[in-house]
Structure formats: C-alpha cells, structure tokens
Amino acid sequence: MTERKTSPEQGGALSPSKGRRIRVLVAKPGLDGHDRGAKVVARALRDAGMEVIYTGLRQTPEMIAEAALQEDVDAVGLSILSGAHMALVPRVFELLRANGQERVKVFLGGIIPDEDVPLLK
Numbered sequence: 001m002t003e004r005k006t007s008p009e010q011g012g013a014l015s016p017s018k019g020r021r022i023r024v025l026v027a028k029p030g031l032d033g034h035d036r037g038a039k040v041v042a043r044a045l046r047d048a049g050m051e052v053i054y055t056g057l058r059q060t061p062e063m064i065a066e067a068a069l070q071e072d073v074d075a076v077g078l079s080i081l082s083g084a085h086m087a088l089v090p091r092v093f094e095l096l097r098a099n100g101q102e103r104v105k106v107f108l109g110g111i112i113p114d115e116d117v118p119l120l121k
Helices: 036-047 061-071 085-098 114-120
Strands: 023-027 051-054 075-080 105-110
Touching: 023 036, 023 061, 036 051, 036 075, 036 105, 061 075, 061 085, 075 085, 085 105, 085 114
Parallel strands: 023 051, 023 075, 075 105
Antiparallel strands: none
16 A cells, blocks of 8 residues: 545545644554554545555654654554564654644554553653
C-alpha cells in the first residue's frame, strides 16, 4: 500500500479546529519490515472518512516528523514490532515538539510490554 488519501466525496471524521477531514500519518519507524498491521489500520481509518498518508517501511523519527509537518496532520500512528519503541517513540515526540506540532496526537501499536506503556504516555 502506497500513499493513499480519501476522495473529497467521502464524508465523516472532521477536524473541528481545521474544518476539514482528519489527516493521519501512519508510519513504520525502525528496521521492522512487517507492515500488515499498519496497512490494516490505515485502511480502517481511511474507510472511516479520514485522510491517510502511509509512509512505508523503515522510516526514521526525523522522516516521520518531517512528513507530519509537510502533510499538516492531526495524528501520527506508529507501528513498532521490533522492540525499539523506547528509543523511537520519545524521539518522534521530541521532533514533533521541536517543529511546533504539540497538538498532533500520537498513537502506537505493535509489541509494547505493559510496563513500558506509562513511560510512553
């Protein structure tokens, strides 16, 4: 699945602050090559009426933050199965803040041990 956006005819999922559909960036940071889950989430969000940008595999936190800025997204979804979440997620947060994107919501999926969840919030 490459970059895909909803068509203007699709409704739903409006961003109240921007008066347009919610835009979500779905990314696979790190070296993990398994992206089926990320694609399923991207498709579900698109089917719910959101505009979805899927970055593809092996994205660096810098690439993700830059894409979020360029695409003016409302949310970033990260899929991490490699166990590198404690290094990658804080870096994405740091870069989003540095770009003035504190308002961007970040959600995370993958293999995240329960004890790491509070540290990532």
